Amino acid sequence: MRAVESYEGEDDCAPIEMLTALFEARGWPCESTRDELSGEIQGSWATYQVKGIWRAEDNVLQVLCLPDVRVAKEHRPAANELATLVNEQLWLGHFDIWSNGGVLLYRNGTLLADNGMLSLAQAQALIEIAVDECDRFYPAFQFVLWGGKSPRDALEAAMVDAAGEA
Template structure:
C-alpha cells in the first residue's frame, strides 16, 4: 500500500491587498505603486495626510510612514522640534514621529510584523486608523512650534487639550 502525502497550503491574501480593500471601502484615493507598496491620501481636519505602506517579505513586516507638509529650518527650530518630538513620542504607545535630518521633514512611522504574512482586515483598519489619529492629533502641535513660536511644552498642552463633559 502506497501512502501519498499531500500538503495543503492555503493562500493568504497579501497584507496590502487587505489594506487596499479597507482603503476602497472608505473611498480614499490611493495608488498601488507595486505589489509591495501602496500610497494613500486622506483629507484631515488640518491638512491632507499622505501615507506610504511598504511590505518587506524578508522581514514579514508592513511599514507605514506619513510625512507632514512642513519643513524644519534653522538651528533654533530644530532644537524646539526635537524637544516636541520627545514630548509627543513619550505619549504615543504605538508608532513614533521622526525628523529626517536630510531635509527637515517631520514623519510619523510605524511597522508591524505579520509572520507568514498572516494579517486580517481588522488589523489593517486599526493600523490605518492609528496612523491617521496620531497625525491628526499632533499636527497642530508641530504648527504651534514652527509657525506660532510656542515652546514644546506649550504646543503639546494646546494640542492635547481634551474637553470634559458636554456643553
C-alpha cells in the same frame, strides 16, 4: 481588486493587497505595487500622505503618515524636542523628522506572523492610529513651528481635550 467586504470573512491577506482594498472601499485615492501603497487621507487638520511598505524578508509592514510639514533648519532643535515629548505619549509608532529635507512623519513598523498576512481589522487599526496620532499632535507642531511656543507649552496646549461642542 476585490471589495473590502469580500475580505471580512477571511482571516488575513497579503498586506499591500489588504491596504489597497481598504483604501478603495473608503474612497481614498491610492496607488500600489506588490510591496508598496501610497495614498491620501483627509484628516482633521490636513491631507495626509500615507504609505504602506512591505518587507517580505522580515515580515514587517511599515506605515508612514506624512502631514506635509517641513521643518526648517532653524526650527529643528525645538521640533526634535517636541517629537521626543510627543513620542513619550504614544503606545504605537513614533514621530520622526527626516534629516534629509526636514519632513515630519509618523511611522509604525508592524511585525506580522510567519505567514506575512494582514487582517482587515489590523489594516483598519494601523491606518486609523496613524491618522489619529497625526491629527492629535498636528497642532503642537504648528504651535512650535509657526506660533513660537516652546515644545512643552505646545504639547500642553495640544493635549487639552475640549469638553462639549462649540
